[in-house]
Amino acid sequence: MSVTKARTSRRNFLLGAAPAIAGGLALPGVAREVFAQTAGAAKEKSGAAGEKIWSKEYWAQQGDVKLYMFRKRVGAPPAGKTDKPVLFLVHGSSISSTSFDLSVPGKGEYSMMNEFARYGFDVWTMDFEGYGRSSRTERNANVAQGVENLTAAVQVLIRETGHQKFHLFGESSGALRAGAFAMAMPEVVNRMVLAAFTYTGEGSPTLTDRAKQVEFYRTHNRRPRDRDMIRSIFTRDKPGTSDPAAGDALADAELKFGNDIPTGTYLDMTANLPVVDPLKVRVPVLLVRGEYDGIATEVDLINFFRQLPVADRQFIILPGMAHSLALAINRQLFWHTMRAFLEMPPRLDGVQAG
Numbered sequence: 516m517s518v519t520k521a522r523t524s525r526r527n528f529l530l531g532a533a534p535a536i537a538g539g540l541a542l543p544g545v546a547r548e549v550f551a552q553t554a555g556a557a558k559e560k561s562g563a564a565g566e567k568i569w570s571k572e573y574w575a576q577q578g579d580v581k582l583y584m585f586r587k588r589v590g591a592p593p594a595g596k597t598d599k600p601v602l603f604l605v606h607g608s609s610i611s612s613t614s615f616d617l618s619v620p621g622k623g624e625y626s627m628m629n630e631f632a633r634y635g636f637d638v639w640t641m642d643f644e645g646y647g648r649s650s651r652t653e654r655n656a657n658v659a660q661g662v663e664n665l666t667a668a669v670q671v672l673i674r675e676t677g678h679q680k681f682h683l684f685g686e687s688s689g690a691l692r693a694g695a696f697a698m699a700m701p702e703v704v705n706r707m708v709l710a711a712f713t714y715t716g717e718g719s720p721t722l723t724d725r726a727k728q729v730e731f732y733r734t735h736n737r738r739p740r741d742r743d744m745i746r747s748i749f750t751r752d753k754p755g756t757s758d759p760a761a762g763d764a765l766a767d768a769e770l771k772f773g774n775d776i777p778t779g780t781y782l783d784m785t786a787n788l789p790v791v792d793p794l795k796v797r798v799p800v801l802l803v804r805g806e807y808d809g810i811a812t813e814v815d816l817i818n819f820f821r822q823l824p825v826a827d828r829q830f831i832i833l834p835g836m837a838h839s840l841a842l843a844i845n846r847q848l849f850w851h852t853m854r855a856f857l858e859m860p861p862r863l864d865g866v867q868a869g
Contacts (some may be wrong), residue, residue: 611647657779805836
């Protein structure tokens with residue numbers, strides 16, 4: 516078991532924190548009847564070195580709820596073949612899947628979907644219920660409902676790719692959704708990356724401040740979200756770790772979907788933590804945080820990390836980064852770290868943990 520702190524040179528450090536008491540997430544019944552349809556023609560876009568990045572939209576159906584899905588990869592998928600590993604990206608509380616395919620003119624590549632497509636992955640994402648292009652309902656889109664949405668979306672992914680297992684990435688409350696999904700359906704998760712994750716929330720300055728509004732989250736299913744709120748994602752912990760142009764580009768992309776979003780994950784993070792039980796996460800995990808992230812303390816994350824039952828796990832702290840890793844100035848550090856974990860060679864010793 517190793518814990519790695521990514522500096523100029525990586526070094527191991529000893530885990531000294533006492534383990535915390537793990538909590539669980541009570542999931543409602545998840546509907547298994549899922550329908551899907553494609554949404555629009557496939558598109559191609561030139562990538563680096565003349566690569567063609569192919570993209571296509573899909574819809575998953577969970578009861579009356581339509582869930583928007585989007586896919587990118589280098590080259591159209593060959594019929595009947597599973598030629599690339601699949602990576603599914605899970606968005607957070609205040610933004611939709613547009614955050615994974617953002618364009619910031621004159622600032623270099625910001626699309627995580629493009630970058631990982633060029634690495635050789637078949638990259639998927641979705642808008643959760645109440646976000647982006649997906650159906651707007653009366654529910655608050657909490658973590659448990661996110662697991663239901665993911666369960667519906669995964670049926671489309673399996674049908675379209677032929678893969679029975681895939682890599683899973685979540686950032687912020689997206690990491691909570693991803694972790695809770697891995698608890699519920701570990702058989703379909705290959706390797707999982709949890710970024711800007713929080714466990715119990717103890718000692719978190721971000722959640723302490725957010726909890727001042729907990730009664731509003733209890734009594735309202737949606738909350739206001741304007742341009743300043745979106746910008747604050749990049750400035751609240753450590754100004755200078757993200758380019759202001761990225762915040763403005765994200766606001767431009769998001770506000771076309773409206774100026775309010777669901778409260779469910781905010782309520783979970785201020786009143787219901789922990790929602791992911793580390794003892795029930797039985798897949799390989801990379802836990803990664805920015806140096807200045809206020810959503811969780813290092814001690815809280817170490818307590819989570821220590822309890823993970825799978826030996827194939829890593830905890831990495833990235834320097835010069837705060838809450839947003841995928842859209843930070845130093846996002847290449849994050850991409851490198853995540854890619855290395857996802858492309859980890861298989862073990863050759865054949866020894867199984869007892």
